[in-house]
Amino acid sequence: MYHLLSRITRTALSEAAFTRRVRLLPLPVLLIALSYLFPAIPAASASTLSGTVSTQSASTLSGTVSTQSASTTSGNTSTRNDTAYPGSGTSNFRSDPDTLWFLIRVDDIYFRSESYQGMLMPHNFTDFQSAVEQFGARVTWGVIPHRLIEPLNATGHMTRDLRESAARGHEVSVHGYTHICPLNCGESPWGHEMFCPTLNHHFTFEEQSALIGKSMKLLRDSLDIVPTSFIAPGHHLDDTTNEVLVDFDMFAVSNFRHGTDGSYPEKVIPGLVDVPVHGEFTWALTPANYDTELALAIADVKERGEADGYYNLMLHDPFTRPGYYDGLVIDWMTDLLDTLTTYYGDRIRFITLSEAAEMFRETEVAAEDYLADLPDGLVLDQNYPNPFNPVTTIGYALPEPGRVTITVYSALGQEVARLVDGYADAGRHEVHFDASHLSSGVYIYRLQAGNTSADRKLLLVK
Template identity: 45%
Template structure:
């Protein structure tokens, strides 16, 4: 896979996001199923998935027995995205009043119409980031608020924690400097049955046709699908495949499948008119490592159309440098560098290419 310069979407493009929330659930009737069948449907359509992950699920033995960890590592390696979906999806303010935590919101209490303090929200987000880094070696840069509600305090915390995208029920646009909202949509696949299958598909396609064409971005939302009978018996899988096939047939090349992160970056370019800081000069290509996932070695290639001074480094998700693969002048051509993960833990690692005036980062997954 070549990584080229990022650009703003064309005027009639529709940036299409598949967002799946709550992939680890407390549902005790149906234990969580593998996310990979849904991911495979997306990949067959040329699409990517943004998984909304609640970090606390990794601490709950009854819903995480290792399968989701392995699935998510494979997913990240295939170019899909993990987005931070709060911390535990329970409201501390409701609990302090009623003695029982309210399911459905977290950062902002919709019962009392009051947000948690900056310090409280900062701790929830920081704790969630640490769990994800420790569990699967991933550091998200996008945020899905539990209950789909947030306020200016949430946005300030996210900006201070280096998040650059959020998805809430509001028009797409900046909610504050450096934090872009890509918007969201209704979940037409919720409670899917044989009886409402065709009607829900028709509603979904109509919504894509109306909102996607008007706004230039559309989020196909699937909320907590992995503990529903419609997923376990394959109904939602078939429905999603049909929706994606219909979208591709109707819109053709106008549809561009992206993650939430990618959509927010591109939409931000439209509003600011800025050039992406990650844009690579023409003629320089940073290739995806191969194999990926890998154990313990992999190859990273850099393609130069002219002599150039570069530095290629590898970092863990905490920002610690674990290797420098090259640092110096290279002639034009294709250059290969081997990375050996012996002695490192499983997880996501970042490799960063520095050239004069430009920097670009890719990810790879070590699975032992």
């Protein structure tokens, strides 16, 4: 029975994904996969999964990222109900409640080392790029600009690959300058260039501006690219960093979320949007935890991705290189995208981080304009035309949604017509009144919403 279920699950999740990696799924992973394909089957708890969890647990990750090209994507504002996990709220990405916007972010391009635990890993992201492109996906590369003028780029291959990648629709995002703490705090691999948590040191606006300025100039001169997004080196920045980014016309930023405020984008200061990471599952990935991390990623996309209307997946160079366990993370990413595109079909759409930030900015402005147009109280317009024969239009506006009635009375107080009787959204509305069955004369129409009402007179002349 188990072998039959395993074979069915392989086919349902993604036949192509398992063609390359023929093996039986571990039973706990199988149960999780089945639970999302067939909701009536209860899911196995993630705590029961066997295998080693990645060094950076996905449950602890929540940050943001950004990019430069945003002109190709737009979204509409809509709403959803709060879900069970912290941070859920109204989603601006849900122009269609069935659409899942998917982002792929890869940090530390290019990581200096060409080896890891005895594995030879020459600098290469094009194999990973080709793997995701077959599904229509695009990548936001967190590029360390100084790498382009270091000896490891003596052949110019990094510059060439990034230029070609940008031309193919992928995004280059600023990931610091050198990724080394200017204070030599002893934590240099983490690259605390904007704020050093080790020494609790905040760099000045001038210091951070000089660093960002060098990064922007180097990317512009080398790649002919002006980035619009920033990924914090070492995953740390401060309020000064945000001000500097806006000063350089960036509108998307990468930052980690802590606490219970979730993974939904938010405006950190005017002009700057934080698009957080939902999770990372491939840090130091090994064959032993490959299936476990894949099942956890699928479950997280189904839960938090569908709740937010988008999902932001983070990975790191050098693990995405073909030299890392013979392309283990490339295989893992292919399996994940194959599973998701099989499950969602054309409901999954791929965007870069700058595009995600731009979508949020546009829908936020639309929402602000909508709220600004709402009246402070109940509004009942004079009908037009007036006098009329036999049809006229009545406009009205509501400060909040609720049950509404509009009733027409004769001069003697008798009800002669009920024009509206039901629920109405906040904002402006209008209704047409056909009085062809009534005699000429003065009539009164009344708008009632909750405990508030408004009356006006109209004149029918035949």
